[in-house]
Amino acid sequence: MAPPSRFGDKAFEWLTLAMALAVIVLIILIGWQLWLGSSLAVKKFGFHFLTTSTWDPVAEQFGALPFIYGTLVSSLIALLIAVPLSIATAIYLTELAPLWMRQPIVSLIEMLAAIPSVILGLWGIFVMIPWLRDYPFPLLKRLFGWTPFFSGPIYGTSMLAGGIIIAIMILPIITSVSREILRSVPNLQREAAYALGATRWEVTRIAVLSYAKKGLFGAIILGLGRALGETMAVTMVIGNTPQIAASLFKPGYTLASVIANEFTEATTDLYLQALFEIGLVLFGLTILVNLLAQLLLRSITTVSATRAVQ
Amino acid sequence: MDWQRANNRTWRKIKSALASGIAFISALLVIAPLGLVFFHLLVNGAGSINWDFFTKLPAPVGAVGGGMVNAIVGTLELLALAGALGIPVGVLGGVYLAEYGSARINSILRFLADVLNGIPSITWGVVVYGLVVLHFKGFSAYAGGLALGLIMIPLILRTTEEVILLVPNGYREAALALGVARWKTIVHIVMKTASKGIITGILLALARIGGETAPLLFTAFGNRFWNHSLNQPIAALPLQIFTYAISPYDDWHRQAWAGALVLVSGVFCVNVLVRILTRGRAASVV
Numbered sequence: 001m002a003p004p005s006r007f008g009d010k011a012f013e014w015l016t017l018a019m020a021l022a023v024i025v026l027i028i029l030i031g032w033q034l035w036l037g038s039s040l041a042v043k044k045f046g047f048h049f050l051t052t053s054t055w056d057p058v059a060e061q062f063g064a065l066p067f068i069y070g071t072l073v074s075s076l077i078a079l080l081i082a083v084p085l086s087i088a089t090a091i092y093l094t095e096l097a098p099l100w101m102r103q104p105i106v107s108l109i110e111m112l113a114a115i116p117s118v119i120l121g122l123w124g125i126f127v128m129i130p131w132l133r134d135y136p137f138p139l140l141k142r143l144f145g146w147t148p149f150f151s152g153p154i155y156g157t158s159m160l161a162g163g164i165i166i167a168i169m170i171l172p173i174i175t176s177v178s179r180e181i182l183r184s185v186p187n188l189q190r191e192a193a194y195a196l197g198a199t200r201w202e203v204t205r206i207a208v209l210s211y212a213k214k215g216l217f218g219a220i221i222l223g224l225g226r227a228l229g230e231t232m233a234v235t236m237v238i239g240n241t242p243q244i245a246a247s248l249f250k251p252g253y254t255l256a257s258v259i260a261n262e263f264t265e266a267t268t269d270l271y272l273q274a275l276f277e278i279g280l281v282l283f284g285l286t287i288l289v290n291l292l293a294q295l296l297l298r299s300i301t302t303v304s305a306t307r308a309v310q
Numbered sequence: 311m312d313w314q315r316a317n318n319r320t321w322r323k324i325k326s327a328l329a330s331g332i333a334f335i336s337a338l339l340v341i342a343p344l345g346l347v348f349f350h351l352l353v354n355g356a357g358s359i360n361w362d363f364f365t366k367l368p369a370p371v372g373a374v375g376g377g378m379v380n381a382i383v384g385t386l387e388l389l390a391l392a393g394a395l396g397i398p399v400g401v402l403g404g405v406y407l408a409e410y411g412s413a414r415i416n417s418i419l420r421f422l423a424d425v426l427n428g429i430p431s432i433t434w435g436v437v438v439y440g441l442v443v444l445h446f447k448g449f450s451a452y453a454g455g456l457a458l459g460l461i462m463i464p465l466i467l468r469t470t471e472e473v474i475l476l477v478p479n480g481y482r483e484a485a486l487a488l489g490v491a492r493w494k495t496i497v498h499i500v501m502k503t504a505s506k507g508i509i510t511g512i513l514l515a516l517a518r519i520g521g522e523t524a525p526l527l528f529t530a531f532g533n534r535f536w537n538h539s540l541n542q543p544i545a546a547l548p549l550q551i552f553t554y555a556i557s558p559y560d561d562w563h564r565q566a567w568a569g570a571l572v573l574v575s576g577v578f579c580v581n582v583l584v585r586i587l588t589r590g591r592a593a594s595v596v
C-alpha cells in the first residue's frame with residue numbers, strides 16, 4: 001500500500017493560513033487606503049488640519065477640530081451615563097440577582113445589542129428628541145442653567161442627545177464584557193470575604209470589584225472605542241453643526257457623522273481628501289483605543305469576553 | 311457596646327440592601343430602551359405594513375403609498391454577496407487558528423481580529439469607496455457587498471475558532487488513528503461536529519451586517535428602483551430607512567417606521583433561531 005499523499009494536507013493548511021492572514025491584510029489595507037486617499041490634504045494642511053476649526057468646503061478650508069471635539073465630548077457623555085449603569089447591571093447579574101432572573105436579563109441585553117443603529121436613530125428623532133426637549137432638558141436648564149453646559153436655547157437635537165443615544169448603543173457591550181470579567185473572579189475570593197462576615201455588598205466591593213478593577217477598566221475602554229465610531233444614530237440626533245460650544249444643548253458634529261453626511265456631496269478632490277483624512281483620524285483614534293482595550297482584557301482572561309456582544 | 315455593634319450590623323445590612331436595589335434599578339434602566347424602541351416600532355410601524363409595502367416600489371416624491379420591495383430584495387442580495395466573501399474566508403481562517411497555527415501566531419491573529427471588530431463600520435465604507443467606487447467610477451451592489459463582507463470576516467473567524475476548539479481531541483485522534491488524512495479529519499469530523507456552532511456564528515454575523523447602514527452610504531448608495539445589474543447602485547432596507555427618516559415627508563416617516571419594524575423583526579428572528587440552535591449546547595458536544 002502506498003503511503004497516503006501529503007499534498008491534500010499541505011494544500012488545506014496553506015489555504016486556511018491564507019484566509020487567517022486576511023486579518024493582517026485588512027488592517028494594512030485600511031491604513032494604506034485612508035493614507036492614500038488623504039495624502040494631498042495631509043500635505044496641504046499638515047498638522048493644522050487637527051487644530052483649526054473652519055470647515056468651509058466652498059473656500060476649501062478644512063479643519064477637523066469641531067469634529068474631533070464633538071466625537072470626544074459625545075463619547076464622554078455616553079461613558080458618564082453608560083458606565084455606572086452597565087457596571088451596576090453586571091454586578092447585579094453576577095452577584096445579586098436571583099438565579100432565575102439572570103438568563104432572561106442577559107438575553108434582553110443581547111437583543112438590545114442587536115438593534116441596528118439606524119433604527120435607534122429613527123426612534124431618537126421621533127420619540128427621544130421630542131421627549132428630551134419637553135421634559136428633561138428644561139428641567140436641567142432650570143437646575144443647572146447657571147453653568148455654561150446647560151445654558152442657551154433648547155433645540156432638541158444636540159450634543160447631549162447624541163451622547164445619550166451613544167450611551168444606549170454601548171450599554172450592552174460594557175455590560176456583557178463586565179459580566180464576563182466579574183464571572184471570571186474566582187469564588188474563593190467571595191468565600192473568603194463571606195467567611196469574615198461580610199454582607200453581600202461588602203463581598204462585592206471588597207473581594208470582587210477590587211479584584212476585577214483592571215478588567216472593568218478594559219470593558220470601559222472597549223465601550224469608548226465603540227462610542228467613538230458610532231455613526232448612524234448619532235448623525236440622526238446630534239444636529240450636525242460644526243461648532244465648538246460649551247452648552248450641551250447646542251448641536252454638534254462628530255468625525256463619523258461628517259463622513260456619513262458629506263461624503264457623497266464632496267464635489268472637489270480636496271474636499272474628498274479632507275473627508276478621507278477625517279476617516280484616517282477616526283481610524284487612528286479607534287485603533288489606539290481598541291488596542292488598549294484588548295491589551296487590558298487580554299491580560300485578565302484568555303476567554304475573549306468581547307465575543308459576547310459584537 | 312452591644313447596642314453599638316448591633317446598630318452597626320443593621321447599618322451594614324441596610325447598605326447592602328440599598329446597593330442591591332440600585333443595581334436592580336440599573337438593570338431595569340439598561341433594558342428599558344429595548345422595550346421602548348420595540349413599543350414605538352409596533353405603534354408607529356404596524357399600521358403602515360400592508361401588502362403594498364412588500365410588493366411595490368417606492369412611490370415618486372410627493373405621491374402617497376408605495377412600498378419597499380426593492381430595498382428588501384436589495385438587502386438580501388447584499389447579504390448574499392457579503393456572505394460569498396465573508397463566510398469562506400472567516401470560517402477557513404477560524405479553522406487555521408483552531409487547528410494549525412502556533413500559540414504565538416494565533417494570539418497575534420486573534421488580537422488583530424478583535425481590534426478589527428472594533429473598527430467603526432463607516433471606515434469600511436470609506437476604504438471600499440477608495441478601493442472600488444473610485445476605480446470603477448460608480449456605486450455598485452458589488453461595492454456594498456464587499457464592504458459588508460469585509461466586516462463579516464473577523465466576526466466569523468472568531469466564532470468559528472471558538473466552537474472548533476470545543477470539539478474534544480478524542481474525535482480527531484480517533485479519525486487520525488484510522489488513517490484518515492488530517493485535512494479530511496478536520497473537514498468531515500471536526501467541522502461537521504462543530505457545524506451547529508459555525509452556522510450560529512454565520513447567522514449572527516449576517517444579522518449584524520443586515521442592519522448596517524454606514525458602510526453602504528457610499529458603496530451600495532441606494533436606489534429607488536429595481537437594481538438590474540450588480541454593477542449599479544442597489545437599495546438596502548437600512549439605507550431606505552435612513553433616507554426616509556431624515557426626509558421632511560410624513561408619508562416617508564410612516565414608511566421608515568414600517569421598514570424599521572420589518573428589519574428589526576428579521577434581525578430578531580435570526581437571534582431567536584440562534585437561541586433555538588444553541589439550546590442544550592451544554593448537553594451536546596458543541
